[in-house]
Amino acid sequence: MAEARRERADAVRNRRAILLATEELLAHHPPEKISMEQVAAAAGVGKGTVFHRFGSRMGLMRALMEERAVALREAVTDGPPPLGPGAAPRERLLAFLDAVVELVARNKGLLAALCHATTTAQRPADDAPRGEHPFHAFWHGHVSALLAAQRPDLDAGLLAHFLIGALQNERVLRLLERGETAHVAGTLRTLVTGLLDAAPTADENAPGRP
Structure with missing residues (x-):
């Protein structure tokens, strides 16, 4: 023993x-x-x-990135508001996106390597769509749920892909490399705030899709 x-x-x-x-x-x-x-x-x-x-080397990079992201996940599931439970969906969504921008800014190289690996792999790990990093599913699910809670008339799943995908965009990553994290986070907040504050769509029968 x-x-x-x-x-x-x-x-x-x-x-x-x-x-x-x-x-x-x-x-x-x-x-x-x-x-x-x-x-x-x-x-x-x-x-x-x-x-x-x-x-493998990529398995090592994946493990390191997952370890770096675990604190954010724990903050979302068990931490205090606004990241954790207890705050309104709007506040939680904005706080989460701020935190994701900060995480991406600190780990640009790792994320780029992981995205490149899943894009070029013959069979992406865990059957994830090509180009997704290891914790994309959790980020996407969380953002989708918060968007749906605030705007059930929209396609929350697709919008979540747009928002998260923007942080993998080469030009956005270049801004983060130049230290413009606050600028990126502020612009994303403006985009999401405008989306949440917009009038509901005319088609009331168009539910958000996962």
């Missing part, structure tokens, strides 16, 4: 060391320039350990 606990502790420590080493390398190199050998050397583990834990 003690040996099993020690092995689990070693595995957790190795995983953390590998992710920290990857973060450090990403501070100086784009994702496509980082090899598994470099990560292993920086983490002080064998290359086989890195492959065993993550499968």
Whole structure:
């Protein structure tokens, strides 16, 4: 039993060391320039350990990006308002989009690499549509639900794709690279606020679609 606990502790420590080493390398190199050998050397583990834990370089990048996004997801599901439950849909939506813009701004290279990988893969991981990053489904579902709660007359699912997809646009990413995070977030807020405040569509029988 003690040996099993020690092995689990070693595995957790190795995983953390590998992710920290990857973060450090990403501070100086784009994702496509980082090899598994470099990560292993920086983490002080064998290359086989890195492959065993993550499968591939892209698996490693995916794990790192998912770890960076988990705090946002926890804030949405269990945190205080306006990100978490308790605030009105409008406030939650605006707060969430602000948080997503900030997350994308801090992780542009990782997101670009993941989107490129799913776009060029023969079969995207988890059967996700091509071009989607690993947590697109959660972001899309959350935005869709909040839009539908505020404007049930609109196609919330399609609008959510538009809003999230805008943050993968090359020109928008270029603005974030130049440090214009506040400008991007403010413009997105203006767009969403105008959408939420617009008069309902004339066709009252056109429900929002997932």
